[in-house]
Amino acid sequence: MSNQLGALFSPYTLNKLTLNNRVVMAPMTREFSPNAIPGDDVASYYRRRAEGGTGLIITEGTTINDPVASMGESIPAFHGEQALAGWKNVVDQVHGAGGKIFPQLWHVGITRDPTKMNNPDLTNVSPSGLLAPGKKIAEPLTGKQIESLIASFSSAAADAQRLGFDGIEIHGAHGYLIDQFFWQGLNQRTDAFGGSMENRGRFAVEIIKAARAATGPDFPIVLRYSQWKQQDFAAKLADSPEQLEQFLLPLADAGLDGFHCSTRRYWEPEFDGSDLNLAGWTKKLTGKTSITVGSVGLSADFIGAIVMKESSEIRAIDDLLARLDNGEFDLVAVGRALLQDPQWTNKVREGQLDSMHSFDGDALATLS
Numbered sequence: 606m607s608n609q610l611g612a613l614f615s616p617y618t619l620n621k622l623t624l625n626n627r628v629v630m631a632p633m634t635r636e637f638s639p640n641a642i643p644g645d646d647v648a649s650y651y652r653r654r655a656e657g658g659t660g661l662i663i664t665e666g667t668t669i670n671d672p673v674a675s676m677g678e679s680i681p682a683f684h685g686e687q688a689l690a691g692w693k694n695v696v697d698q699v700h701g702a703g704g705k706i707f708p709q710l711w712h713v714g715i716t717r718d719p720t721k722m723n724n725p726d727l728t729n730v731s732p733s734g735l736l737a738p739g740k741k742i743a744e745p746l747t748g749k750q751i752e753s754l755i756a757s758f759s760s761a762a763a764d765a766q767r768l769g770f771d772g773i774e775i776h777g778a779h780g781y782l783i784d785q786f787f788w789q790g791l792n793q794r795t796d797a798f799g800g801s802m803e804n805r806g807r808f809a810v811e812i813i814k815a816a817r818a819a820t821g822p823d824f825p826i827v828l829r830y831s832q833w834k835q836q837d838f839a840a841k842l843a844d845s846p847e848q849l850e851q852f853l854l855p856l857a858d859a860g861l862d863g864f865h866c867s868t869r870r871y872w873e874p875e876f877d878g879s880d881l882n883l884a885g886w887t888k889k890l891t892g893k894t895s896i897t898v899g900s901v902g903l904s905a906d907f908i909g910a911i912v913m914k915e916s917s918e919i920r921a922i923d924d925l926l927a928r929l930d931n932g933e934f935d936l937v938a939v940g941r942a943l944l945q946d947p948q949w950t951n952k953v954r955e956g957q958l959d960s961m962h963s964f965d966g967d968a969l970a971t972l973s
Contacts, residue, residue, distance in 0.1 A: 611930040613937065614954055617660070619894050620825040620862045622771050624705060624936075626660040627929065628950045631898050631940035632709040632774065632829070634680065635665050637972050641675065641682035643667075643691035648698040650972040654943060655704025658950035661936070662704055663774050663827075663865070664695070666711035669757040673727050674712040674782075683708055683761045689768060696769045705771040707827065710761045712754065714782030715743065715791070716835065730754075731785045732799060732808070737836045738790040745794060751808065754782075759815035762826070772825030775812060778867045780834035783809050787842055787852075788834060802842075802851050810859040817860035827896070828856060831867035832875075832883065846876055850890045863894030865938065871899035872924060884934035898938035901925065902949070902961075918963045922953075944968050 614626045630651075638647055651662055668674035670684035682688040692708065699706045715731035730750065734743035746754075758775065765773045777783035785791045786808040792799045798807050809828065816826055834840045843849035853864070866884035868875075875883045888895035902922055929937060941964045943949045952961055 610954065611926050613926060613929060617894075617935060619772070619827075619936075621823045622705065622825050624660040625703075626658070626950070626954075627936045628658070628660045628953075629896055629898075629936050629938040630654050630659050630662040630943050631938035632663045632665050632776070633940055633944055634677075635969075635972065636677050636679040638679050638681035638688075638691070640687075641668070641678065641680060641685075642687045643681045643695055645694065646972050647681070647691070648695040651695055651706065652698040652702050652704075653947035654950075655699045655702035655706075657943075657946075657948040658954060659704065659939075659943065660950075661771075662699060662706040663938070664706065664708045666709045666776055667692070668711050668713070669754075669761045671712060671730075671754060671757050672724060673717055673729055674757075675722070676713045676717045677721060678723060683710060683764065684757075689764060692770075693768045700769065707772045707774045707825070708761075708765050708770055709774045709776050709829070710758060710765075711776040712758075712782040714785045716781060731782065731791065733791060733793040735785075735791045735793065748796070751798060755808070755811050755815050758812045759819045762816035762824075763819040766820045766824055772827065772862075773816065773820075774827045774829055774865060775809070775816065776829050777809050778829045778831035778865075780836045783812070784831070784834065787830070788840060790834075790837065790840060802848070803855060806852060806855050810855050813856065813859035813861055825862045826860060827863045827865050827894070828861055829865035829867055833867075833869065838869075846879075846886055846890065849875075849886055853887060853891050857891040857893050861893060863896060863935075864891070865896040865898065866934075868897075868899040871897045871901060873899075881933060882928075885928070888932075888934055894936065895934040896936040896938050897925075897928075897934040898940065900941075901937060901939045902942035919958075919961055941968075947973070 617624045667681045667683040715729045719725040733745045734741045832841045864887045884895040884897035945968045
């Protein structure tokens with residue numbers, strides 16, 4: 606790694622929020638919240654990353670108020686008195702350590718496995734009832750259900766602001782509910798929420814507008830999106846910069862402050878003929894804050910490391926620093942490297958490269 610850290614440790618302002626540096630903790634599902642209530646151990650887990658110098662923490666996905674929003678009984682909820690009290694403790698501990706924090710607001714949609722939940726008789730929801738292209742397992746959402754889901758996201762945004770969070774991230778990636786609307790493979794609707802790219806983005810646009818109305822103009826709102834899906838790693842929402850612009854601009858205009866552009870490997874170009882990655886193209890096309898992510902500091906992506914059991918050795922970030930310095934993107938989200946070592950950010954800042962460790966899957970077993 607280079608000692609020329611450039612922009613990585615310079616301040617950055619997102620809406621009215623000033624971050625001490627450009628390092629973001631990426632959201633990572635942990636499932637350490639029994640009965641969906643984050644406890645003191647969860648608060649301490651996030652506090653340690655703030656103490657480790659991370660500029661912005663984005664929490665694991667936390668589910669909105671809908672009975673089929675979650676995919677695990679130990680995934681934290683973002684509704685109900687006890688769960689919200691738990692999140693208030695998280696906020697207070699992170700702020701006490703000098704950090705900034707967003708919750709990632711989430712609905713899993715059709716990917717929920719009812720057999721793992723305490724309400725297995727309830728039916729999963731999605732735009733067209735499709736688990737995968739051509740595989741229908743449920744009925745499409747009704748217009749009234751869609752309105753209710755938009756209201757639940759809006760209420761969660763208002764609760765985040767009330768609890769003292771510094772902003773929110775809306776999870777619109779990886780084949781979960783919002784992404785199920787984006788992706789033509791799972792959205793076969795013929796109403797205002799399906800068909801054209803504009804219509805497939807309407808659900809997210811309405812969520813963003815509702816969240817903005819609930820929180821006012823100064824509260825940062827970020828959307829995470831991805832081309833790839835858990836149902837199909839090769840899937841794409843856009844095959845060209847022109848299509849990507851068509852997808853992004855209505856979302857940007859709805860009231861977003863930034864995009865978190867999820868890729869498996871940040872160093873891979875998004876389209877032929879340019880070295881720009883997805884975050885680079887997003888910033889170029891929208892002018893909004895752009896967060897890059899994807900195996901930062903490690904050699905293997907999370908699928909290879911966790912599913913395929915491949916090793917994840919330390920990877921230099923000189924190329925990342927150069928791209929950040931050149932303004933290709935604004936913020937850098939770090940996942941497994943920060944999960945492995947809460948002091949990762951401070952170690953990078955101080956050049957303590959010899960004390961860094963490769964990612965070990967055993968780190969997933971605890972809230973270290």
